[in-house]
Amino acid sequence: MPFFRSLWSGRAARLAAILAIVTLTFSGCAGLFGGDPLRVNVAGIEPLAGQGLEMRFNIKLRVQNPNDSAMSFDGVSLDLELNGKPFASGVSDQSGSVPRFGETVVNVPLTVPAFAAVRQAFAFADAAQSGQIPYILRGKLAGGLTGTSRFVSQGTLSLPALGMAAP
Structure with a gap:
């Protein structure tokens, strides 16, 4: 059971990192799309x-x-x-x-x-x-x-x- 718990927490950490990168990337580009x-x-x-x-x-x-x-x-x-x-x-x-x-x-x-x-x-x-x-x-x-x-x-x-x- 500890193996699955460490595997899950590793996947969760990777998923959270990917979501954070995607969120930062899109929020950084928001200035480009919000112009006049x-x-x-x-x-x-x-x-x-x-x-x-x-x-x-x-x-x-x-x-x-x-x-x-x-x-x-x-x-x-x-x-x-x-x-x-x-x-x-x-x-x-x-x-x-x-x-x-x-x-x-x-x-x-x-x-x-x-x-x-x-x-x-x-x-x-x-x-x-x-x-x-x-x-x-x-x-x-x-x-x-x-x-x-x-x-x-x-x-x-x-x-x-x-x-x-x-x-």
């Missing part, structure tokens, strides 16, 4: 060569980190809605880091399926009176040491005036 969300804004849009009936764009995202530790990422995913309807999506295997209290620009190619473009053309005709198109950009910066960071950026796009130019 990233700020993501569209910095620019450039046309890309399309394939078939698709339109393609390169969207430049300015990612700002308001935290006191760098945030690394390994992949980006985006979904763009115009007028409350899905319009474009894109992914990139770009990796990098957003420095503490810093910013970086991330490039993501977006694809607009032909049917989405046709559907939005009709929506643009309806929105031409107000000249404003609401958009929502949802995405995530994946991976890295801090895990996946999701973001949402929304606003309105201004359509150019469609009136006739005076001579």
Whole structure:
């Protein structure tokens, strides 16, 4: 019986040590996950060569980190809605880091399926009176040491005036 008691106390001690290490590790990382969300804004849009009936764009995202530790990422995913309807999506295997209290620009190619473009053309005709198109950009910066960071950026796009130019 003393053999089993010493074996059990040895296992219990090892289990307690493992639990203590895991607890300390996660509490040490808690500061990384409890920070403020990233700020993501569209910095620019450039046309890309399309394939078939698709339109393609390169969207430049300015990612700002308001935290006191760098945030690394390994992949980006985006979904763009115009007028409350899905319009474009894109992914990139770009990796990098957003420095503490810093910013970086991330490039993501977006694809607009032909049917989405046709559907939005009709929506643009309806929105031409107000000249404003609401958009929502949802995405995530994946991976890295801090895990996946999701973001949402929304606003309105201004359509150019469609009136006739005076001579």
